[in-house]
Amino acid sequence: MGVVSQDAIKELEARMKEVEEPLKITFQNVHQGYLVETLMRFLKAREWNVNKAHRMLVDCLNWRVQNEIDNILAKPIVPTDLYRAVRDSQLIGVSGYSREGLPVFAIGVGLSTFDKASVHYYVQSHIQINEYRDRVILPSASKKYGRPITTCVKVLDMTGLKLSALNQIKLLTIISTIDDLNYPEKTNTYYIVNVPYIFSACWKVVKPLLQERTRKKVQVLQGCGRDELLKIMDYASLPHFCKREGSGSSRNSDNRNENCFSLDHPFHQELYNHIMQQSLTNEPDELIKQGSFHVDVPEPPADRTEIAKTIESEFNKFENGKRLSDSLNGLRINGA
Known part of the structure; x- marks a missing residue:
């Protein structure tokens, strides 16, 4: 670390x-x-500009106070069936740890539907996972490995990515804006696997719009990415959709304990039990009430809005091209 960096810190x-x-x-x-x-995370997010990093950090803390984020791990999504529906449609989980001790988050981008609950529940669940990662998982990993572990790796499964994903762009923009402004630089590397053509087409135009430090974090792997991922983690820590070449992803698995998206997976069981226990500790005399935890969502930065518009444009081009191809195929069949 240079003298300038130390002075900034x-x-x-x-x-x-x-x-x-x-x-x-x-x-x-x-x-x-x-x-x-x-x-350092906030300084990196603002290119080591102390004034901008300070403003970002203070804004983050104000957002936390105003939205009671410190208490969000005591606000369970109930009943359990509702939470299971959230888990079945917002595919995310922890499959294990890298050899360096970084937790491995698996995300089913292509098959997440976000159609089983209101936006507020998905935002609440996402923030709860962030907070559980930062307050429970990372401190525990730091203690185990005897050094600070403050980031994770993410494996993004693009299996099933379709044009219908356009309906999710608004929600994904909300979630990514919350992460960018309040949980910056928490991901060490993004590994993208099971890539369909539609993603490849979008990636070509989106990649130049990303900041350089973000581009360097993204690795698009061949197939399910198994061989490359085994260089940084053991087989047991691979997400279930990476364990067999060509297996793709699924919401369900023969072994629910292996499917890290499932509420039956140990990670989600531990997370949900932690939240339920915290709710009883904080308010022991009150019944746990159903209702989402509303969080104010800051306006997305201009670059985030531009990326969302670019993705939408590319998806529309792909859809129009597909329609034209289908029409031509229909003409050939009818004229045969």
């Missing part, structure tokens, strides 16, 4: 000591004792 740390008490309290939940690493 020291200056940002000095500024954070001056924030008001409510922000200091929530800041502890953000850094979990790894102050320098947290300051």
